[in-house]
Amino acid sequence: MTVARAQRFTDRRVVVTGAAGGVGRVVADLFRAEGARVVGTDVAEAERVVACDLSDDAARDAFVATALAELGGLDVLCNVAGIQQFAELGKLTPAGLRRHFDVNALAPLMLAQSFSEALVASKGNVVSVASISAVMGQPYNAQYCASKAALLLGMRSLAVELGTLGVRVNCVSPGGIETPMIEAAAAGLPADVNWDLIAKSQSVIPGFMPPEDVAEALLYLASDVARSVTGANLVVDRGVVW
Numbered sequence: 533m534t535v536a537r538a539q540r541f542t543d544r545r546v547v548v549t550g551a552a553g554g555v556g557r558v559v560a561d562l563f564r565a566e567g568a569r570v571v572g573t574d575v576a577e578a579e580r581v582v583a584c585d586l587s588d589d590a591a592r593d594a595f596v597a598t599a600l601a602e603l604g605g606l607d608v609l610c611n612v613a614g615i616q617q618f619a620e621l622g623k624l625t626p627a628g629l630r631r632h633f634d635v636n637a638l639a640p641l642m643l644a645q646s647f648s649e650a651l652v653a654s655k656g657n658v659v660s661v662a663s664i665s666a667v668m669g670q671p672y673n674a675q676y677c678a679s680k681a682a683l684l685l686g687m688r689s690l691a692v693e694l695g696t697l698g699v700r701v702n703c704v705s706p707g708g709i710e711t712p713m714i715e716a717a718a719a720g721l722p723a724d725v726n727w728d729l730i731a732k733s734q735s736v737i738p739g740f741m742p743p744e745d746v747a748e749a750l751l752y753l754a755s756d757v758a759r760s761v762t763g764a765n766l767v768v769d770r771g772v773v774w
């Protein structure tokens with residue numbers, strides 16, 4: 533049985549990155565289910581998704597132009613795309629670090645800037661997916677943690693600047709989610725991985741979350757109900773204790 537959803541986004545114009553899979557696809561579907569007009573993008577090809585490697589400056593600028601032409605403005609920017617590859621000390625490389633910063637921090641910040649004029653015009657908002665990794669040290673995860681911390685503080689900084697112009701900027705910080713990301717990341721774990729070190733971080737509610745639980749937090753922050761929320765970091769992590 534399909535449950536009718538509230539129509540919080542009727543005719544709102546929404547851009548969702550990382551829309552080909554995982555959390556991003558669910559976010560795009562939920563916005564559409566609540567009446568929004570959505571342009572999704574991803575480096576991976578998928579139905580109803582504009583293909584774009586967001587770490588490529590020219591391709592990203594071209595995507596911004598495409599989205600604005602299609603939507604005729606913008607009410608919500610959702611930065612969901614991200615990458616994670618574990619790398620132990622000794623295996624960090626400039627290329628790996630740059631890639632994480634390019635995709636996880638630079639692209640969302642540049643997209644926010646590129647769409648800012650449209651968002652100021654609509655008094656819209658930005659919601660970005662950071663991570664609990666932005667605020668805690670995790671073994672073998674320096675490049676991801678550093679890039680997500682940069683994203684979180686970058687977005688908080690934009691919240692101050694754009695707040696004066698009527699645009700809200702928030703982050704959602706998830707813990708473990710049931711998506712392909714973790715499996716892909718695990719390829720970088722060392723052969724002699726110290727599981728005791730990893731097990732120090734536990735969630736009160738066991739197991740990984742379905743992507744819907746994270747998507748719902750994004751929609752809340754993007755909605756008018758959250759009109760007094762800006763510069764926030766909404767943690768959705770099943771109660772991680774460290």
Ligand SMILES: NC(=O)c1ccc[n+]([C@@H]2O[C@H](COP(=O)([O-])OP(=O)(O)OC[C@H]3O[C@@H](n4cnc5c(N)ncnc54)[C@H](O)[C@@H]3O)[C@@H](O)[C@H]2O)c1
Pocket residue numbers: 549550551552553554555556573574575576584585586587611612613614615616635661662663664705706707708709710711712713714743
């Ligand atoms: N999976 C987790 O446990 C977890 C935990 C905390 C935060 N997050 C964050 O949640 C967000 C969504 O991740 P997910 O779990 O759905 O993973 P996912 O791998 O399923 O989705 C990420 C999407 O981003 C896209 N992407 C990657 N690089 C890109 C690029 N250069 N340009 C455009 N698109 C690109 C991928 O193709 C993919 O569709 C990410 O920002 C991730 O860092 C995930």
